[in-house]
Amino acid sequence: MTTRPTHQLGATSSRRFATASLLAGVLLVLSWMLLAPVSANAAVWEDVTCSLNGHAASTEGWSPRFLGTSSRGASASNTCSTPGGALTASDQSQGGAQDTGSGAEWAYTAPKGEPIAGGVIVTGAVYGSYGQAWLSMPEVVAGEGSNLLFSCDFSACSQDSEVAIAKHGADQVYVGAVCAGEAKPECRQTGGLNAEVTVSSAKILLSDNSRPTAAEVTGSIIEKPASGTASLSLLAGDSEGPGVYAVVVKIDGDPVYEGTPDANGGKCVTVGTAPEGSRQFEATQPCPQSVPVSVQVPTSSFGNGQHTLTIEVEDAAGVTAVVYRAPITIDSALPASAPAASTPPPERGPCNGTPCDEAAKLIAAGQPARFTRVLGHSAATLAGRLTTPTGAPIKGAQVKLLQRIVGSAAATQVASTTTGANGSWSLKAPTGASRLLQVVFYSHTLDTVPASSLAFHESVEGAVAIHAPRRARIGRTVVFTGQLSGGYVPAGGEPVQMEIFYSGRWRTIEVLPTDSKGRWSYKYVFTLGVGASYRFRAVTVAPSSDYPFLQAFSRPVRITVVR
DSSP: OOOEEEOOTTOSSOOEEEOTHHHHHHHHHHHHHHHSOOOTTOEEEEEEESEETTEEOOOTTEEEEEESSOOTTEEEEEOTTSTTOOEEEEEEEOSSOOBTTOEEEEEEEOOTTOOEEEEEEEEEEEEOTTEEEEEEEOOSSTTSOOEEEEEEESSOOOOOSEEEOOOTTOOEEEEEEEEOOSSSSBOSOOSEEEEEEEEEEEEEEEEEOOOOEEEEEEOHHHHSOBOSEEEEEEEEEOTTSSOEEEEEEEETTEEEEEEOSOOGGGTTSOOEEOTTSOEEESSSSOSOSEEEEEEEEEOTTSOSEEEEEEEEEEETTSOEEEEEEEEEEEOTTSOTTOOOTTSOOOOOOSBSSBSOOTTOEEEESSOOSEEEEEGGGOOEEEEEEEEOTTSOBOBSOEEEEEEEETTOSOOEEEEEEEOOTTSEEEEEEOSOSSEEEEEEEOSBTTOSSOSEEEEEEEEEEOEEOOBOOSEEETTSEEEEEEEEESSOOOTTOOEEEEEEEETTEEEEEEEEEOOTTSEEEEEEEOOSOTTOEEEEEEEEOOOBTTBOSBOOBOOOEEEEEEO
């Protein structure tokens, strides 16, 4: 009997199997669901994975899992950091038949409170000669069963197309491959590929049922008759949504400020627009959910008397809320420098550079916004110019370089410099892990919000060493040892998989953890093969939010088997 995997909501590795006839029914239900509109009460935005318009994109939100009782033949690799890469889940038999259900999958998890509303996943080649490969989603209503988007069982097949997803309320998508015997407890194949599936890109539409808010609205513009340039501060929020994308301040309906208060290290910058008009981002949480905003509001163009101040906050999905509306009084006869005693204007310090310009622009000197380097050469030099909006150079200004390591919420300053007479600047980042590098310019020395910034995403290939003897005796234990370089190893260790080159390809034989310093060891016993030699290597399993490096491959070591 042909079987197909399904998923229970909240389960990490449990699988239920249904008959082949279920697929036709599921696809009929799916075709109806694809025509069903997204709830009119929810806005949507799109999370882009792996590739966008031929360029490498983030895989934030995706994580690998190993299924079943044995992971020795399972592999979950991520090559999305380079154009044309993919997320790949595969299973191959190692050292004899495997238990049915062993394999690997990639799981996408939507942000809390923002269920999946639709989208497409672009799959590459799919094989299932002695196994199963699938795309599925969990049930939303108990007993409803999984939403099986496609499945390939027991015979080689391929699917190079866009697979639509539409499970309103689901919070995960699964892409997996397992060993599967036809009504047997183990796979009958003793070597070679059981199943494999790849995802070259995905665009997942997420629902947004939240509404932006604001708190702690203060400033001289609301606390006294305003004149000149008045201050305004607030805490903008979107606690259960994709985050604060923009803030607009209006007087009598005319905008006096509008902008993105925090680009979130570049994540809060759109990378495109989906066909239905929703914004596209490369992050599961593109914009900050809480942002302090400090605005200088010009009032001189408004007449004396009472006016209406309005503050609007828009989240990344386009949901806009009026978070504050109240009357204010403008009196241009008052000296602009006479603040109320209880609310002194914020101290901004002297101007940063000459001329002083709050609309200054940082311009990069040709560096790509995304680049990849090996660990030993990850130090990066960034250069460019600082100019006014008209292109005039700003000299003598301090420009800072911040870095935020992948998986960390905090940014730290790693370098600073002063612009030259032609506004030029050059900053060198030290050797490090995969990170966001952000060049920032503050128009005044004590400002907390940059007037201009540039974001560079550096992906760093990790390094893993392997050591082993050159010879091994039949029946004797061989010990492999090694270590990850570069630091940032999680306290619980980082998975490393041992591979052997056999029958024309590298094959996984074991997945094992390192210690907190990145050290690992592995024991292996040869039971046959006298006179032959074999190559082995160590590979980090896949990039993860806990380990900020791309997948790394050790140099191969060769062992000759002797009596």
